[in-house]
Amino acid sequence: xxxxxxxxxxxxxxxxxxxxxxxxxxxxxxxxxxxxxxxxxxxxxxxxxxxxxxxxxxxxxxxxxxxxxxxxxxxxxxxxxxxxxxxxxxxxxxxxxxxxxxxxxxxxxxxxxxxxxxxxxxxxxxxxxxxxxxxxxxxxxxxxxxxxxxxxxxxxxxxxxxxxxxxxxxxxxxxxxxxxxxxxxxxxxxxxxxxxxxxxxxxxxxxxxxxxxxxxxxxxxxxxxxxxxxxxxxxxxxxxxxxxxxxxxxxxxxxxxxxxxxxxxxxxxxxxxxxxxxxxxxxxxxxxxxxxxxxxxxxxxxxxxxxxxxxxxxxxxxxxxxxxxxxxxxxxxxxxxxxxxxxxxxxxxxxxxxxxxxxxxxxxxxxxxxxxxxxxxxxxxxxxxxxxxxxxxxxxxxxxxxxxxxxxxxxxxxxxxxxxxxxxxxxxxxxxxxxxxxxxxxxxxxxxxxxxxxxxxxxxxxxxxxxxxxxxxxxxxxxxxxxxxxxxxxxxxxxxxxxxxxxxxxxxxxxxxxxxxxxxxxxxxxxxxxxx
Numbered sequence: 001x002x003x004x005x006x007x008x009x010x011x012x013x014x015x016x017x018x019x020x021x022x023x024x025x026x027x028x029x030x031x032x033x034x035x036x037x038x039x040x041x042x043x044x045x046x047x048x049x050x051x052x053x054x055x056x057x058x059x060x061x062x063x064x065x066x067x068x069x070x071x072x073x074x075x076x077x078x079x080x081x082x083x084x085x086x087x088x089x090x091x092x093x094x095x096x097x098x099x100x101x102x103x104x105x106x107x108x109x110x111x112x113x114x115x116x117x118x119x120x121x122x123x124x125x126x127x128x129x130x131x132x133x134x135x136x137x138x139x140x141x142x143x144x145x146x147x148x149x150x151x152x153x154x155x156x157x158x159x160x161x162x163x164x165x166x167x168x169x170x171x172x173x174x175x176x177x178x179x180x181x182x183x184x185x186x187x188x189x190x191x192x193x194x195x196x197x198x199x200x201x202x203x204x205x206x207x208x209x210x211x212x213x214x215x216x217x218x219x220x221x222x223x224x225x226x227x228x229x230x231x232x233x234x235x236x237x238x239x240x241x242x243x244x245x246x247x248x249x250x251x252x253x254x255x256x257x258x259x260x261x262x263x264x265x266x267x268x269x270x271x272x273x274x275x276x277x278x279x280x281x282x283x284x285x286x287x288x289x290x291x292x293x294x295x296x297x298x299x300x301x302x303x304x305x306x307x308x309x310x311x312x313x314x315x316x317x318x319x320x321x322x323x324x325x326x327x328x329x330x331x332x333x334x335x336x337x338x339x340x341x342x343x344x345x346x347x348x349x350x351x352x353x354x355x356x357x358x359x360x361x362x363x364x365x366x367x368x369x370x371x372x373x374x375x376x377x378x379x380x381x382x383x384x385x386x387x388x389x390x391x392x393x394x395x396x397x398x399x400x401x402x403x404x405x406x407x408x409x410x411x412x413x414x415x416x417x418x419x420x421x422x423x424x425x426x427x428x429x430x431x432x433x434x435x436x437x438x439x440x441x442x443x444x445x446x447x448x449x450x451x452x453x454x455x456x457x458x459x460x461x462x463x464x465x466x467x468x469x470x471x472x473x474x475x476x477x478x479x480x481x482x483x484x485x486x487x488x489x490x491x492x493x494x495x496x497x498x499x500x501x502x503x504x505x506x507x508x509x510x511x512x513x514x515x516x517x518x519x520x521x522x523x524x525x526x527x528x529x530x531x532x
Contacts, residue, residue, distance in 0.1 A: 211225065328505070404429065
């Protein structure tokens, strides 16, 4: 294959593939290319994409993704892009990129122009049944103001930005300490308290609302889950709290234990779900909760630490629950672990990414780091309507692991007090699952590692819950010929696959795939229809 020629001439394409399932059932998928390494970036002066992150998709097949170019003029172009892939298929469009002016409030000019966004630290998300897109964005400070002592101050290097009905909106910012911006202040904290950071990806609740995790300082470091409606009827609304470090974990007596950690939420039209624990590393209390988007909402416990594991011997209980929840308004898909058995896994420092982070990792873990991973783990679905929890898939036999690791954080001396991550870089694990249901069943897509030889296999697999059969279907696996997803990757093995919690909706499955060998590489974002 003449790879350079392919790069120069390839265009978005349609590929029909026959994919072998883990249950030996043959399926035929029709994969559509949303964007790949040959796609010319909108407004990018002819540059093409170099890399992609996991996409999100809504029930109409509109896909939103984060991608970047190579350096080109010395500075790569990074951005959030969307493309309708349903009946009204359309072209790729810019949602936000590093040429985009930071949506207001914004009153600081750099080189005669208002500041632009500089980075997008997390995967973007789109509403379940609407086209509102939300993303975190970094920038230089966006607001200057005068302090009571007459000195000038600048603030606002991180925010949550939304594309709503074709309009770019500052959905949440760090301006809560500035007079006149009380709607951005931390609710329940001392008046004028601003958010320090918005970790993870914000969720779109409906056309006019985002739900997010926020970190702040109020007599100490605190965290919580919040939501904010923006531009309803042309008016701004204050941020509101769902749960925070000041919230008692449900089921505790007065004066009991409060949330010590929370995780970025998922949301439907009128409510949201999130993981809240007493202690992130070794939880003994907490669980998965649902709350209405209302003032001081009551928390409904869906699944708790210490709750019976479905399908296991009586008395076997969850001792760990995953942060990444997929929610469609009724069904919640999640990762859970149980038991004390572990197995060692060696983590090696990344070769690609931020040079300061890679250097820090190699300095701290020159020979890698051995971590202990739960032997007993799996994916589950909770039906919030019937209040039943169903097993989807567990380790043992076909599957070795569902946890994947990344080394991230802020090295000492890098960045400032408002930079992306306050914590020293460390290894973090995550599990990846998505669900969407209708009636009494829900489709589930998940990422898993299989104990194949000579090397393990990573893949994205499909099933349903509650199960009528034990069939698990294979969407894509490492080692497959890339042509099974993208014909321009013919002869290149699939090397990595990715899916996020909003990657399966109304029968639309959206994934990221990388293919390559020592001579050439290829990557893209792809979508297929697996039925409603």
